[in-house]
Amino acid sequence: MIDSALVDVNWLVEHLQDAELVILEASVQPVVPGFESINSEENFAAIPGARRFDYDKEVCKPNSSLPHMMPSPELFQEKVREIGVNRDSTIVVYDDVGLYASPRAWWMFRAMGHDQVYVLNGGLPAWIAAGLATAASLSSAEAQGDFEAEERINLFCDFNVVLAATDDKASQIIDVRSAGRFNATAPEPRPGLRGGHMPSACNLPFARVLDNGKLRDRAELQQMLQELASPEQKVISSCGSGITACVMTLAAWEAGYRQLSVYDGSWAEWGLPSKLPVVP
Structure with a gap:
């Protein structure tokens, strides 16, 4: 189909009637300053035909003390x-x-073995800005799907993998939180967490890879990332809880990096009082 993990609104309009197309709305209420949902309970819009993919409450590990952790392949498939x-x-x-x-x-879909998955660059704001029609509600599936999950275990990682990476020159941890949180000069939004970062991690706030709600172009992303890590290294992205780390993973993918992993627990786990090392 296409080499990029992105599609734009023009591509989506052209393929809207494709029988195999499934549009999934995957919004989570933002907690990072400067990022806001354009939807609300009183004023909701959706791309026509979109279905809800709720990884914050539904497609996640049940009964976890950490937010929206990856579910088992069996639960994901179900x-x-x-x-x-x-x-x-x-x-x-x-x-x-x-x-x-x-x-x-x-x-998440790539981690469960599905490659035909793409991100709408600019999301719902780009769709509306293009003057395209919206629906007042999300759609439901007409029939049960036959998706089969085949887990790729390296695409998400746990603290043991990250701990090993802090002393491994073949790996680079990129922390996408703000510089203030990374350097422990700004408080963590979640109570009880330590300030600072993992040893050997570098900081590239995820907002820097974006431009007006869209991913920057490939050349810009390559320049940013090559200052921090080579494409031969394994790049582990970390953030507050595993959401915006994936923005960096997408940016790295678009820049040509393929040895990529997301620290699922991110700072919500690492920052807890523990023996895991933290430096300011």
Whole structure:
């Protein structure tokens, strides 16, 4: 189909009637200052035909003390079949901020073995800005899907992998939180967490890879990332809770990096009082 993990609104309009197309709305209420949902309970709009993919409450590990952790392949398969996703589906995910929560949905599907998944660059704001029609509500699946999850275990990682990476020159941890949180000069939004960062991690706030709600072009992304890591290194992205880390993973993918992993627990886990090392 296409080499990029992105599609734009023009591509989506052209393919809106494709039988294999599944559009998934994957919004999560933003907590990062400067990022806002354009939807609200009183004023809601959706791309016509879009179905809800809720990885914050539904497609996630149940009874976890950490937010929206990756579910088992069995639970993932069950939940996405319920929303009508098939083995041959071409999936386009979007969110109502622009580019905020949807990259995690994209990476989750890739982690479960599905490659025909793409992110709508600019999300719902770009769709509306193009003057395209919206629906007042989301759609439901007409039939159960036949999606089969085949987990790729390296695409998300736990703290043990990150701990090993702090002393591994073949790996580079990129922390996408703000510089203030990274350097422990600004408080963490979640109570009880330590300030600072992992040893050897570098800081590239995820907002820097965006331009007006869309991902920057490939040349800009390559320049940013090559200052921090080589394409031969394994790049582990980390953030506050595993959402915006996936924005960086998307940026790295577009820049040609392929040895990529997301620290699922991110700072919500690492920052807890523990023996995991933290430096200011």
